[in-house]
Amino acid sequence: MRILMAGASGFLGTRLVDRLTADGHQVARLVRRAPRTSDEHRWNPSAAQLDPAVVAGADAVVNLAGAGVGDKRWTDEYRQLIRTSRVDTTSTLAITIAGLPAADRPAVLLNSSAVGWYGNTGDRVVEEDAPAGEGFLADVCRVWEAATRPAEDAGVRVVRLRTGLPLHRDGGLLKPQLLPFKLGIAGKLGNGRQWLPWISMRDWLDATVFLLDRGDIAGPVNGVGPNPVTNAEFTRELARQLRRPAIMPIPAVALKVALGGFAQEALTSTRVLPGVLTRAHFHYHHPDLTSALQAALTE
Template sequence: MAIIVTGASGLLGRALVGALTEEGERVVRLVRRPPTSSDEALWQPDKGLVDQAALDGAQAVVHLAGAGLGERRWSEAYRREIVDSRVAGTRTLVTALKKLERPPHVLLSASGAGFYGDTGDRATDESGPRGEGFLAELCEQWEAEAAQAESAGIRTVRLRTAITLSSRGGALKQMLPIFKLGLGAPLGSGGQWWAWISLDDWVRAVLHILRNRDIAGPVNVAAPEPVTNKEFTKALGRALKKPTMPIAVPGFALRTGLGGFADEGLLIGQRAVPAKLLDSGFRFLHPTLDEALAAVL
């Protein structure tokens, strides 16, 4: 029985597919182009199309596809692309899953810690309310589409993933050139909380969730010790043995370059904690930021 993965070409998808393959699992990647091998199947989420034969009888589906959040300025057109790639894509996939004679046992669908909006200094577990803003509303819509799979008897998990640390991609890769020059600095007030997780622990958490039938609903895929942006800045400087700037990057400068992503992706934060993972017995390889950065770098 196969494990189906969407978004397999992204940072998280590549790492997960590699880990599953190493463990002897058969993985089938859903791709938008014509398949070129037996471990690929076609889907065109913008057209509502997916190869149902590839899905039928699958053991599990891990749905990670979506347009990048921090890769481009948030114009109105790109906001629509961000929403459609997640909401419409999830709807296409779940609609297909509900029609199967042999649906998968479990669906893991990506979401984000942005669900909680700006939590200030308040720590929040999975019971926390939805916050305000574009990302919070996006996550709510995204998760609502995934939850429709529950009506077909599919255990459904929404992965509220935090900033995932890897030198091969994501936010950390974008920060490294600046910090290596000794120009790293806090962003805005620097007091905003950042939930984070190492890529290795993210993969291990997903494997843990796949195998643990008692885990369902939203799950904060984050390390147990979130930090403020100031603390993150200092920790990354220490890891690279580079000084950091005492003066913060002002919010207006970030907004000029990044638009809305600056406000919701950098200048506010979530103090999200992984209650469900910890309660289910999951143990982190890298529970502290210093340990994670040492491993990643």
């Protein structure tokens, strides 16, 4: 399969490129700088610039591009970057795909989204048919997913992968927590009752490949594990596996001082289940948090 990818240099993208290449696929990367290799192609999504010839003939397009939501303090400028880095890339790809002759269009656009779509669900369980919630990330997800519409209207299968919290020691939810836990100065966030929709890295990669291959699946898909846990449960299990205490809870007010606007999202409860993947009989290698963390800390 010939796959064109945006966001290939990110936390998830680098691992997906490795996986797809190992599986025998040809992966071309979209970059904003001058290309360094023959499999890189320059584009400028902020100006909606993408050579249609780069997209023509690809069997699939994967878009993982977007500024990290937890990478920096949420100033007004960074909020805008979070939004535009997702909407501009998605819109540029979808419009370019739609403008191609039907024979040259990819069979599928797999576009990243996030469980932030659902907002704060409290203890309520949600699947893919739940409406968008409230809050900044929910608003971002709403316009982000809407930007795929031109490709969908052109008859291309569009999968909107609402990724949860992938577990890997080199990034995502886990990396910033490892040092505080090892030093014994970690604990639950706020009251710890908020639900965390985690997924192991292997299962996220497997699910992405699964969705590229399954021509009968389109629309939103929750990229999460089948058994979400609360922050308190996650904290206890991570501490147990690291053999460290986790008795210093971080009050909500301290998070607000440290993280600014992102603090509210860090305390959000999102109890999401993978309805589409479950009904499609997707096999999870790590269906429980214990095995997922063991893999994340050793692989």
